[in-house]
Amino acid sequence: xxxxxxxxxxxxxxxxxxxxxxxxKNTALVLSSFVAIILLGIILVVFFQSFxxxxxxxxxxxxxxxxxxxxxxYGAFTAIYGTLVTSFLSLLITIPLGVGxxxxxxxxxxxxxxxxxxxxxxxxxxxxxxVVLGLWAIFVMEPFxxxxxxxxxxxxxWIPIFSTEPTGRNSLLAILILxxxxxxxxxxxxRDSLNQVPKxxxxxxxxxxxxxxxxxxxxxxxxxxxxxxxxxxxALGRAMGETMAVTMIIGNSNAFSWSLLSPGYxxxxxxxxxxxxxxxxxxxxxxxxxxVLMTLSLVVNIFAQWLVKKFSLKY
Amino acid sequence: xIKTNKKTPKNVILSLENVSISYGTFEAVRNVFCNFKKGxxxxxxxxxxxxxxxxxxxxxxxxxxxxxxxxxxxxxxxxTNIYDKRVDPVxxxxxxxxxFQQPNPFPKSxxxxxxxGARINGFTGDMDELxxxxxxxxxxxxxxxxxxxxxxYSLSGGQxxxxxxxxxxxxxxxxxxxxxxxxALDPISTLKIxxxxxxxxxxxxxxxxxxxxxxxxxxxxxTAFFNAVEYEDGDGGKVGYLAEFNSTKKIFSSPNEKTTQxxxxxxxx
Amino acid sequence: xxxxxxxxxxxxxxxxxxxxxxxVICALIAILPLIFLVTYILYKxxxxxxxxxxxxxxxxxxxxxxxxxxxxxxxxxxxxxxxxSIIAIPIGVGGGIYLAEYSKGGAFSKxxxxxxxxxxxxxSIIAGVFIYxxxxxxxxxxxxxxxxxxxxxxxxxxxxxxxxxxxxxxLKLVPNELRYASLGVGASMYxxxxxxxxxxxxxxxxxxxxxxxxxxxxxxxxLIFTALFSYYYITGFGDLxxxxxxxxxxxxxxxxxxxxxxxxxxxxxxxxxxxxxxxxNIFSRILAAFNEKPKRV
Numbered sequence: 111x112x113x114x115x116x117x118x119x120x121x122x123x124x125x126x127x128x129x130x131x132x133x134x135k136n137t138a139l140v141l142s143s144f145v146a147i148i149l150l151g152i153i154l155v156v157f158f159q160s161f162x163x164x165x166x167x168x169x170x171x172x173x174x175x176x177x178x179x180x181x182x183x184y185g186a187f188t189a190i191y192g193t194l195v196t197s198f199l200s201l202l203i204t205i206p207l208g209v210g211x212x213x214x215x216x217x218x219x220x221x222x223x224x225x226x227x228x229x230x231x232x233x234x235x236x237x238x239x240x241v242v243l244g245l246w247a248i249f250v251m252e253p254f255x256x257x258x259x260x261x262x263x264x265x266x267x268w269i270p271i272f273s274t275e276p277t278g279r280n281s282l283l284a285i286l287i288l289x290x291x292x293x294x295x296x297x298x299x300x301r302d303s304l305n306q307v308p309k310x311x312x313x314x315x316x317x318x319x320x321x322x323x324x325x326x327x328x329x330x331x332x333x334x335x336x337x338x339x340x341x342x343x344x345a346l347g348r349a350m351g352e353t354m355a356v357t358m359i360i361g362n363s364n365a366f367s368w369s370l371l372s373p374g375y376x377x378x379x380x381x382x383x384x385x386x387x388x389x390x391x392x393x394x395x396x397x398x399x400x401x402v403l404m405t406l407s408l409v410v411n412i413f414a415q416w417l418v419k420k421f422s423l424k425y
Numbered sequence: 426x427i428k429t430n431k432k433t434p435k436n437v438i439l440s441l442e443n444v445s446i447s448y449g450t451f452e453a454v455r456n457v458f459c460n461f462k463k464g465x466x467x468x469x470x471x472x473x474x475x476x477x478x479x480x481x482x483x484x485x486x487x488x489x490x491x492x493x494x495x496x497x498x499x500x501x502x503x504x505t506n507i508y509d510k511r512v513d514p515v516x517x518x519x520x521x522x523x524x525f526q527q528p529n530p531f532p533k534s535x536x537x538x539x540x541x542g543a544r545i546n547g548f549t550g551d552m553d554e555l556x557x558x559x560x561x562x563x564x565x566x567x568x569x570x571x572x573x574x575x576x577x578y579s580l581s582g583g584q585x586x587x588x589x590x591x592x593x594x595x596x597x598x599x600x601x602x603x604x605x606x607x608x609a610l611d612p613i614s615t616l617k618i619x620x621x622x623x624x625x626x627x628x629x630x631x632x633x634x635x636x637x638x639x640x641x642x643x644x645x646x647x648t649a650f651f652n653a654v655e656y657e658d659g660d661g662g663k664v665g666y667l668a669e670f671n672s673t674k675k676i677f678s679s680p681n682e683k684t685t686q687x688x689x690x691x692x693x694x
Numbered sequence: 695x696x697x698x699x700x701x702x703x704x705x706x707x708x709x710x711x712x713x714x715x716x717x718v719i720c721a722l723i724a725i726l727p728l729i730f731l732v733t734y735i736l737y738k739x740x741x742x743x744x745x746x747x748x749x750x751x752x753x754x755x756x757x758x759x760x761x762x763x764x765x766x767x768x769x770x771x772x773x774x775x776x777x778x779s780i781i782a783i784p785i786g787v788g789g790g791i792y793l794a795e796y797s798k799g800g801a802f803s804k805x806x807x808x809x810x811x812x813x814x815x816x817x818s819i820i821a822g823v824f825i826y827x828x829x830x831x832x833x834x835x836x837x838x839x840x841x842x843x844x845x846x847x848x849x850x851x852x853x854x855x856x857x858x859x860x861x862x863x864x865l866k867l868v869p870n871e872l873r874y875a876s877l878g879v880g881a882s883m884y885x886x887x888x889x890x891x892x893x894x895x896x897x898x899x900x901x902x903x904x905x906x907x908x909x910x911x912x913x914x915x916x917l918i919f920t921a922l923f924s925y926y927y928i929t930g931f932g933d934l935x936x937x938x939x940x941x942x943x944x945x946x947x948x949x950x951x952x953x954x955x956x957x958x959x960x961x962x963x964x965x966x967x968x969x970x971x972x973x974x975n976i977f978s979r980i981l982a983a984f985n986e987k988p989k990r991v
Contacts, residue, residue, distance in 0.1 A: 127882055134884035135796055141788030142797075145809045145858065148851060152816065152824045159827050210720025218492060219714060230979060231725040237975045238731060239912025241942050242964045245949045246731055249957070290727045297724060310529035314589070316487060318542035318596050319519030321706050323713045328541065329531055344815070351817020353915035354942075358949060378819045378915070385826065386919040393831075400823045404816065411815035415808065505698045513700035513707070520698075 153404070160398035163391060171398055177364045179388075184395035186377065188366045190402060193376040196281060196356065197349035200288035205342060207289070208296030213326060215297075216304040229301065236294035244358030247287045252279060252359065255286070259371055274369040279361035281374035287355045292345040299341025303334035336417060343414035347407045353378040377403040438463040438630050439484060439521075439600060444498035446479050448491065453479045454665040457498070459649060461600075466622060466631045468641040468673070471651030472693060476665030480651070481602050481634045485521035486514040502600075519546055522598035526605045528585035530577030530592075535560075535569050538577045538588055542596045555595055563591025564621045583614020590621060594629075601625065603633040607640065619644050638689055641673065648676040650685045732968070739965025742958050752925055752944065752959060761948075761955035764963050767939040769928050770842065771967075774921055774940055775911045777846025782853035783903060790861025790899075795887055807862070814855035821851040822916035830920055835935060842938030845921025849910045856909070860902025864895035901978045908974040912967055914942035923947055941967045 163171065167184060174185025211232060215225045259276035266272045307330050315325040331338075361373020362383055377399050388396055439461040446454045454476035461467050469477040479488070486507060488494045499506040507517050530538050539556045548555065556573070560566040565587040569580065577588055586606055593601055603622075607615040622631060622644050635641050641648055652668040669682045680686050687693060701707060750763030789806070797803035825848040830839050868891045876886040892899075922937040923944065941963045948960035 131882045131884050134887075135792075138788045138792035138796060141785045142790075142792040142803075142806050142858070144785050145789060145806055145813055145854065148854070149809050149813050149816075151828070152820060152851075155824055155827045156820065207720050207723060210717045211724040214717040214721040217717070219718065222492065228721055228725055231728050234972060234975055235728045235731075237908065237971050238728070239914065239942060239967060239971065241912065241914040241945045241949075242735070242968055243731070245945055245960055245964055246734065248949055250730070250734055293724055293727070308529075310525060310527050311531065312490070313487065313523075313525055314529040314531060314592075315541075316490065316518060317485070317523035317525065318545075318593055319515055319517075319522070320542070320545050321515045321710050323710045324545050324706070326713075328545075333532060347815050351815075351819065353817065353819040354946060358946065378817060381819050381823060382915060382918055385823065386922070397823070397827070400820060404820050407815060407817055408812065411812055414815075415811050503698065507698060509699075511699045513698065515706070516698050516700070 156397055156401045156404055160394055160401045163394035163398040164401075166391070167395070167398075171395070172402070175364065175366045179390075179392045182391055184392070184398075186380070186395075186399045186402065188364050189375045189377045189380045189399060191366070192281065192360070192374040193350050193378070193403065193406070195370075196284050196288060196360070196374070196376055197346055197352075199370075200285045200292060200349055201342065201346055203285070203289045204292040204296050204345065208293050209300045209331075209338060211293075211297045212300035212304055215301050217322070217326075229298075232294050232297045235290065236298075240291065240352060240354040241358070243287055243290060244355035247283060247355060247359040248279075251286065252283055255283065263371055270368040271370045274367060274372040276371040279359050279373055280371050281360055282370040284356045284360040284374065284376070285370070287359055288349050288352060291352060291355065292349055295345040295348060296338075296341055299344065300334070300338045303337025303341070304330060306337065307333045336420070340414045340417040343410050343417065347410040347414065350376075350410070351378060351403065351407050353382050357382045436463050437461065438502070439632075440501045441480070442499045442501065444480070444483065444496060444500060446476065446483055446488070446494065446496050449493040451662070452664050454651075457667045459667055459670055461630065461632055462647060463630050464626065465646040466626055466633065466644055467647040467649060468645035469632065469634045469649045469651060470636075470638060470641050470688075471665070471668070472653060472688065473636075474663055474665070475651040475653040477634050477649075477651045478604055479665070481604055481632060482523075484600070484602055484632065485518050485523055487518075487523060489514055519596060520598055521600040521602060522593035522596055523602040524586070524589050524593055524604070524606050526608055528582055528589055528609065530580070530585050530588050533577060534574045535577055535580070535588060536573040538592050539595045542592050546596045548595075559591040559595040560588075562594050562621070562624065563587045564617060564624070565591055581614075583610045583617060586610060586614070586618060587621065590618070590625075594625070598629070600630045600632065603631065605634050605636060608636060615640070638677075642677055645673045647671070648673040650676060650680075650682075650688065652684050652688070732972070735961070735964055735968050739961040739963075739968075742962035743965065747962055751927055752939075752948075753955075754925060755948070755951045755953050755956045759955055761953075761959040764941065764944060764959060764966075766924055766927055767941045767944040767963060768966070770921070770924070770939040771911055771941045773928065773934070774842050774845045774849060774917070774938060775907060777843060777934075778849035778853050778910050779903075779907055781847065781850035782857050782906075785850075786854050786857025786903075787861045787899070790858045790865065791887060791892070793858070793862045794865035795883070795891065810855045810858050810862075813851070814859070816851075817915075818852055818913055819915040821848045822918065822920050824848070824851070825916070825920045838935035840920065840922040840937045841935045842921050843934050845917045845938060845940070848916035848920045849913055852913060852916060853906050853910050856906035857903055860906070861895075861899050864898040864902065865891055867898065868895050897981075901981065904974060905978055908971045912942055912971055914940075914946050917943050918946065 163184065171185055172190060173187050175187045176183040176185045215229050256276065259282065262272050263276055311329050311333060312325060315329045320328070356376055357379035360376065360379055362375055362379055363373035364375050381396055381400055384392070385396055437460040441457050441459040444454070444457045445452060457480060469481060471477050482488045483496055484500060488496065496508055500508055502517070502521065505512065531541060533541065536556055539559050540552050543552065543555055557566060560569065565584060568584060572579070577585065580588060607618055610618070619640065625631060633645065649670040650668045651665050653663040653665045656662050656664060669676065669680055669685045676685060677689055680689070747763045748768065749765050751766055752764060753760065753762040793803050793806060825844050829835060829844045829847060833839055835841060835843055872890055872894060873886060876890040917940055921940060921943070924937045924939040928938070945960045945963050948956040951957065
C-alpha cells in the first residue's frame with residue numbers, strides 16, 4: 111500500500127494548486143461584476159454629462175420643441191413625442207400580427223415542417239441589421255407606399271394625423287419599418303408562451319365541446335397572456351431605442367407636427383444625427399435627451415423582467 | 426337525416442365496427458367491434474399498451490388533437506359515423522363529454538369552470554341554478570358552495586377531478602368518457618368519485634378506462650378486456666385488440682378467454 | 695336533436711373559419727418582409743459584385759461616376775468586430791462561469807443576472823454615447839479621438855450580455871453528475887470547469903457567441919460617433935487609433951448620398967453583410983437541429 115501511494119506524487123494538493131483555484135474563482139467573480147460596473151458607468155456618465163443642460167432647462171426641456179444651437183435654446187419635446195408615437199403605434203400594429211402568426215405556428219393548421227419553416231423565416235428577420243432595413247426602406251418601401259400615402263392624405267386629410275402632403279420620408283414609414291423589426295420579437299415570445307400552456311387545458315376545453323378558436327380565446331390566450339405581455343414590453347423597449355432604420359427613413363425634422371405623413375424625429379435619431387458634430391451646451395443637451403431615452407427603456411425593460419418573474423411559475 | 430346503419434340494436438348508444446387506430450405507421454389497436462349500451466357503465470380494462478385509452482379517446486374524436494393519428498372503420502353514434510367527413514368534431518364532443526386522467530380545471534373560478542362549458546353550448550337558463558345542480562351531481566356542492574369565486578386550483582386533487590366531472594355534466598352530454606379518472610387520486614377521493622358515478626348512471630352513459638380491476642368490478646355493468654399481441658412479423662412491436670366483452674359479472678367470474686382469466690387473476694399486466 | 699354534421703352557417707363555424715384565415719394572413723404578412731428583402735438584396739447587391747469591389751477604396755461622393763470598392767470598410771468591420779470579441783468573450787465567458795458554477799442562486803448572482811438583462815435592453819446608441827463620453831471626448835487613448843478601438847469597445851458592450859447569457863445557460867445544461875464525477879476523483883474546481891464542464895458545453899456556448907458576433911457585425915448606431923468612417927486603406931497597427939470605416943456605417947453614409955454610384959455601393963455592402971450574417975444564422979440552426987436528437991441523459 112505504501113509503495114503504491116508514492117506513485118501518486120500529486121496526491122497532496124500543492125499550495126500552488128489551491129491558489130490557482132482561488133485565483134480562478136475570484137477572476138470569474140471580478141469578470142461577472144463587470145456587467146454591474148458597465149451598467150452603473152453608463153447611467154452615471156450619461157447622467158453627469160447631462161447635468162449642465164438639466165440644471166439650465168430643467169423639466170422644461172421635456173415639453174418645449176425649440177432646438178436651436180445658435181440661440182442656445184434646447185427642448186426635446188418633438189423627439190420625445192416622436193419616440194413615443196412611433197414605438198406605440200408600431201407596437202399596436204405588431205401585436206395582432208405577431209400574436210396571430212404565433213397562433214398559426216402553434217396550432218396544427220398545416221404540417222409541422224411548414225410551421226417550422228415559417229417560424230425560422232420570422233426569426234431570421236431579426237438577424238437582418240437595422241441599417242440594411244433602413245436602406246431597403248429608403249429605396250423600396252418609400253416609393254412603394256407613396257401612392258398609398260397620397261391616397262390616405264386625399265381621403266382622410268381631415269384627420270390631423272394625415273393632414274400633411276406626403277413628400278418622401280415620414281413618421282409613418284418609420285412606424286412600418288419598426289413593425290418589421292418588432293415582429294420577430296413579439297412572434298417568438300408569443301410562440302414560446304403559447305407552447306408553455308399545458309396541454310391538459312386545451313384537452314379540458316375540447317372535451318366539453320369548445321371549438322378551436324373558442325379554446326384559443328377563452329383558455330389558451332389568457333393563460334399565455336403574461337408571457338406575451340412581457341414580450342410586448344421588451345419589444346417596446348427595443349422600439350424606443352431603435353436607431354438606424356428609423357433615422358434613415360423618418361426624415362429627421364425637429365418641427366413638431368401631428369401628422370404622421372410629415373417628417374419627424376426620435377431621440378435616437380436626433381443623437382445619431384447630431385452627436386458627431388455637436389459642441390458646447392448642445393452636447394450636454396444631447397446627453398440629457400440620451401438620459402431620457404435610457405430612463406424610458408430601462409423602466410420598460412425592468413417592468414418586463416418583473417412581469418416574467420411574477421408570472422412564470424403560474425402552473 | 427340519413428341513418429347509415431339500421432341494424433344497431435335499440436339500447437346501443439355507441440358502436441365500434443371494425444375500428445383500427447394507428448399513430449403514423451404504428452398500429453395501436455386493431456379490428457375492434459364493440460357495442461356500448463345506453464344507461465350503463467362500461468369499463469375498459471387491460472394491460473398497459475393495449476390501446477384502451479386510445480379507443481376511449483377515439484369515441485369523441487379527441488384523437489384529432491394528436492398529430493398523425495388515424496382511424497379506420499366506423500364509430501356509430503346516434504346512427505351517424507362520427508368519422509364521416511361531414512361530421513363536426515366539436516358537435517360530437519358536446520354530446521360526448523370527457524374527463525381526463527389528470528384533473529384539468531381551467532385557471533378560472535369554480536363557478537366559471539362550470540359556466541364556461543354551459544355558455545359555449547348555448548345555455549340560456551339560470552346559470553346559478555345550473556352551477557349548483559352540476560356541483561351537486563358531482564358531489565362537490567357541500568364542499569365548495571362558500572367559495573365559488575375561488576380559483577379551481579384552490580381545491581384538492583380529488584375535488585378538482587369532481588369539479589371536472591361536474592363541468593362535463595353541466596353541458597348535459599349523452600355519454601361521459603372517463604380516462605383513468607382516479608389514477609392520480611387517493612383512495613378516499615376515489616371512493617367519492619365512484620359514488621358519484623353510481624348517481625350519474627341514472628341519467629348518463631359512462632365509459633371508463635381503468636387500471637384498477639377492483640374499480641371495474643365495483644362500478645361497471647359491462648367490461649371490455651383489451652389485450653396486446655405481438656405483430657405477426659414479430660419485430661417485437663405490439664398491437665392491441667378487444668379480447669373479450671361481456672357483463673362485468675361474467676368477465677370476473679367465468680370469462681370465456683384464458684387470457685382474461687389470467688389477467689384478472691393478476692398473472693400479467 | 696342536433697345533427698352531428700358540420701354546419702357551415704353556424705356562427706361558431708363561421709367564426710372559426712374567419713379567425714383561422716386571419717391567422718393565415720398574419721403568418722403570410724410576417725414572412726413577406728424577409729422574402730422581399732432578401733430577394734431584393736440578392737438582385738440589387740449581387741449585380742454589383744466584382745473583384746474590384748473587394749480591393750478598392752471607396753471614392754468620395756460626387757467625385758466620380760465610379761464609386762470604387764469597399765475594401766477598407768470590409769477590413770474595418772473585421773477589425774472592429776474582432777476587438778469587440780477580444781474584449782467581450784473573456785469577460786462574458788468568465789462572468790458566465792461565475793454565475794453558473796460558483797454562485798448558485800445567491801443574491802449577487804440574481805443581481806448580476808438582472809443586470810445582464812437590463813444591459814441587453816440598453817439601446818445600442820446609448821453604448822455609443824457612453825464610449826463617446828468616456829473615450830472619444832476625453833482623448834484618453836493616447837490622444838486619439840474617433841478610432842476603431844473606441845468603436846470596438848462600444849460594440850463589446852452590446853456583445854457582453856449575449857456572451858454571458860449563453861455561457862450561463864450553456865453551463866447550466868451540463869448535468870451535475872458530470873461535475874460530481876470530476877470532483878469525486880479529487881479534481882479542483884478550476885480543472886473541473888476547464889477540463890470537464892466547459893468542454894461539454896462548448897458547442898452551445900460557441901454557437902451563441904458566434905451569433906452574437908454576427909449580430910455585432912451589423913450594428914451601426916454605436917459606431918457612427920465612435921469609429922466614425924474612413925475612405926482609406928488600413929495599412930498598419932497604428933490605424934487602430936484613427937477613424938475606421940465599417941460596412942454598416944458605409945451603408946448608412948452612402949444610402950443617404952444623392953449619387954447613384956454610392957447608393958449602389960451601399961447595396962453591394964448590404965449584400966455581403968446580409969449574406970454572411972444569414973449564413974451564420976442558418977448554419978447554426980442546422981447544427982442545433984442535428985444536436986437536438988441525442989438529448990442529454
